[in-house]
Amino acid sequence: MPIDILQLCPLMPSLEAELAKCYTVHRWFEMKDQAGFLKAHADKIRGAVTGGHIGIQMELAAQLPKLEIISINGVGYDKIDLNEARKRGYRVANTPDVLTADVADLALGLIIALARQLVRADHHVRAGNWTKGELGLGHRVSGRRYGIFGLGRIGQAIAKRLEAFDGHISYSGRRKLDVPYTFYPDINDLAANCDVLVVAAAASAETKHVVNADVLKALGPNGSLINIARGSLVDEAALIAALQNATIAGAGLDVFADEPRAPEALFGMKNVVLTPHVASATHETRQAMADLVLANLDAQFTGKPLPAAVV
Incomplete structure (x- = not known):
């Protein structure tokens, strides 16, 4: 049965397509009834995918009891509470070097x-x-x-x-x-x-x-x-x-x-x-970032070391 993950922001179409092939993806940013979703599905979410520009709100992460990993499509992780991640025991990974x-x-x-x-x-x-x-x-x-x-x-x-x-x-x-x-x-x-x-x-x-x-x-x-x-x-x-x-x-x-x-x-x-935050906005780099987002998720759910762990 596919693993449930929460997608917190729009991503490159090819990355979204690969995520949909591998996981049951819930698009948080499109939900009209986010509270209702959490009530029904929060205990199923094992991973979250987000951008470095938004991270994840601590209040949201706290409502996901089975959360194992936050995979960031970007190098920055300042919008994620790393101390809370360590305390709760979920991993945080990003996409360094490739950009x-x-x-x-x-x-x-x-x-x-x-x-x-x-x-x-x-x-x-x-x-x-x-x-x-x-x-x-x-x-x-x-x-x-x-x-x-x-x-x-x-x-x-x-x-x-x-x-x-x-x-x-x-x-x-x-x-x-x-x-x-x-x-x-x-x-x-x-x-x-x-x-x-x-x-x-x-x-x-x-x-x-x-x-x-x-x-x-x-x-x-x-x-x-x-x-x-x-x-x-x-x-x-x-x-x-x-x-x-x-x-x-x-x-x-x-x-x-x-x-x-x-x-x-x-x-x-x-x-x-x-310029509108386009430093990493090339076809080549965005594909490499997408590949690393997927690799981080796959490693977590198959018990392998994360390729790009923050915590």
Whole structure:
């Protein structure tokens, strides 16, 4: 008899199709009577599949007495209470590594697009403004000072790519690593010593609003912010004020605090590049993520070690 799992958000169609082949899937996000469903079926649910952007509410997990695993389609697990998972004894798995290259690529894309005004340049041509005048000068990408907050898998992949641009790389994080980059224990010092600050750390209570008004002031009027991590790491009110007041030069943002809503104050700004959390959004990576979601579930239900266990 197929195992019952709870699907908490829409997923790639091919992943949904594979889940339907292997399990009895209950689509939580489409249910009109969620309380009624739990009353009738909560004790049948052995697994949950979710996205890193929503995780699972602790109140919901607490009502699933047979829950064995939460398989995340993504690398982030900040929306899941890991202490509760350990206490209750259910596993949490994610999809690390397979999306590292794509996220790092997008970070470079945002850096280049912002410095070389690619979005504005595209609009300049499409709007027929080229015949009326020049766009204006951008900034060089090669040879600049790049600071990376969070030198994990993704941060190191970004640094490797920046090396090819002759970037002068520094970083900040929990500890100094055996890497050929300058280490700053404090993010304020990191910001003060770079032209582009790249946010690549995991979201947690410790990193919430780690990029605040003081960090942006340290980054300075010639500095730019790139965020491909999570929106919660940046104080968006402080960022908007810094952009409006020319405290910093610009920002390239793929993530926001209240997705899918981005602050409307950013929309009219010419010194920002905005993308809708698409860092891992390639056919290749999304398929690899889907494969790992399925592998994590299969391992749990067949008594094998999880390929990508968080807890």
